Amino acid sequence: MKVLKIIIQIALLYAFAWLGGQIQQWLHLAIPGSIIGLLLLFVLLLCRVVPVSWIEAGSTTILFYLPLFFVPATVGVINHLDLFAGKGLLLVAIVIASTIITIIAAGHASQWLAILTERRRGTNETIDRVEQMQAELEEESGIRMTSQIAQDERTMHNDKQQAASASSHTKDASQAKLYRKKGTQL
Incomplete structure (x- = not known):
């Protein structure tokens, strides 16, 4: 299942490279189609039209094998050593x-x-x-x-205690008045 996911994601990356090539041919641009496809993918990732999860596993796999992609370029340089002959010091400086x-x-x-x-x-x-x-x-x-x-x-x-105390004093005072009128003492 994981291998199928990686294959689909690499196919999606290839589709962007192919689409970039088609745009390059249609508009007659001097920029390579793969770069146009890469820029298109970059813009779609920034705008979140294409989620990163759609290409993450496939791009990680391609990056893992990236050194192998340089072998043809190195072989091509070896085939054309006559272009570099006598310019070794200049190449080192560059x-x-x-x-x-x-x-x-x-x-x-x-x-x-x-x-x-x-x-x-x-x-x-x-x-x-x-x-x-x-x-x-x-x-x-x-x-x-x-x-x-x-x-x-x-x-x-x-305040309630004071009010209660005051009412109790008032009650006591009124009872005292009542008892005084009756002539009895507390």
């Missing part, structure tokens, strides 16, 4: 220069991406900190409200 340029470009690109990611992460961390502070304030104000409610309840309880 290889060294292109390697240095690639390292510098890759270094700058990775630094730029790291800065961009850090800014994005910093923004997210700032938002997280603000949300955390809001939650702490809500919790703190909730505690304050709870303590305020408890204090209000104590005040109401004290």
